[in-house]
Amino acid sequence: MTQEPATRPSLTVVIATLGRPEPLTRALDALAASTLAPLEVLVVDGDENRGARSVVAAHRGRLVSLRHVPAPRGLTRQRNVGLDEARGDVVLFLDDDVRVRPDTLERLLTAYREHDVVGATGCVVEPASNRIGGKGSRVRILLRGRGRDGTFTRAGFPRRLVDESVTTDIEFMQGAFMSARTSVARQVRFDERITGYGLAEDEDFSCRLSRRGRIRYLGDVPVEHDNAGFHAKDRRAFGHQVVRNRSYLFEKNFPQSRSARARFALMLVVLVIHRLLNRDVAGARGLAEEAWRRPRPARPYGENGAGAGATPAQR
Template sequence: MDDIMILNDSVHLPENSSSTSITLTVIIATLGRQEHLTNALKSLRTSAVPPDEILIVDGSADSEARGLTERENSCTSYLVKHIQSAPGLTRQRNTGTAVASSDVVVFLDDDAQVPEHALQEIKEAYKDPEIVGATARIVEPYGNAVGGKISRLRQLFNLGGAPGTFTSAGFPRRLQNETVRQDIEFMQGAFMTARAEEARQIGFDEALAGYGLAEDEDFSYRLSRLGKIRYLGDVEIEHDNAGFANRNRVDFARSVVRNRRYLFHKNFPQSPASRASFALLLGTLVVHRLLNREVSAAVALAGAAVRREELGLGPLR
């Protein structure tokens, strides 16, 4: 997918259009966050076009998600099912995908909420047979003070290619105009959708354990090799990003280096130029942490870069 197509950002659904033949399974991986999960399910309940089924893939052995699922299933017209799984975001999503019965799977974070028209828009997108994935604009309350998704600093990462694509170092070129509709190569994990057959074909990489940092980029990049991924910038998904404010910044910084290095070697051609680009990326990320006054995270990130440890494969040669 060398060409990225930008669509008219004022597109609206035709009044007489119908996409009822496309079925949707919503997969929510959760781990002990009942309050957030309750809000996610409530937003789906008010959807103008309901899902055909919801699968709650629970990674907590003592979670209250089972009882919540049973209560939700008793008051909805669609199936809401609890599935027990070993913890790990990639593993839980694969578990849900394996048993989904619909044409399209919708991966929704347990701390995200959809507007009432979101699922209708997704169904409409899949009427195009070339579409294998679709997503929407993710709106979050937390972000970096310096170098946020649409900051001028972020524009430096977009040099050499179109927004919505990946650099040769495997880093996403963020959209500077987030309200457009266009084809892209990456989706944010809070709200991703894919045709079920293709989702099962590529799967989520379970080497990305736990939180699975960048698992969404890996999944969507590989999906984009199979067809088009449509971004609907005028459909907003609210994502609480519940773990952002309380995360351990040092551990997170180490994961950034480990996971990005792994995915760079996994998905992108290795050339002197791309390796130099990746090294520059790591250096920029260190500076980014310093600009945000995250000194300990910057030190941890630099240390992980110097040690050259690749996730699951040991030291790089």
């Protein structure tokens, strides 16, 4: 592994993990094969038994400044702990089941040559989660409205990139692979009211980050993401969480016009139909149940299935 030149921003890699030693091992193996050595790699362990400690110990000597960092359980909490510990100019957040390619880190940092760039990401290659209307489906063109791909609708839903090979400015990043200038990220931080799995915390973070400068999407910088946790979820409970968290983030980050609220309600209907088309009856039921009883104002979905945290201030 080659050390980075002084003119290139230094990089901290933060991996939040919870009881998944096998994927974490593969993630660290991939980082060890990188053509650019990050300044440090922080494995932020939310497991009370600190199960990632042995994985980190096995990789010491192969990675520069690899550290095991204990933290309270919860994705947003763990990422904030890593952010507070980071010493690099740029911080890269990786899921523990992501594998970078040898040139990923080096090519990602090229985005930061432009001083107004505050964040950067690339193409996340992962197994298809749906038969119909997946994240790369052209059906999404019908739902994006007048805005361009890579931005948010007035209702707070992301307009996914249909062409993932492009290089462009965007307003949201996928949490499996997202980076930011550390100084700006510390001003934005992750919302710890979004607990547990942290559904849509990445969209919330990058939405607020995009208001501080440009976020670059590099379609020719791919990573592999197993997305293992998604398939293991209780689909009905996950449907509840989707409505609760999206309601919270919509009310937190976007103006509450009558037309925006109508579009938000319409998108919930579209999500229910989408689940049914993909034969996810439990997921559709969870969405419909939570939409029917959705409180005002919304609160994020807690680990025990209840709303967590205080009501957000309205913009």
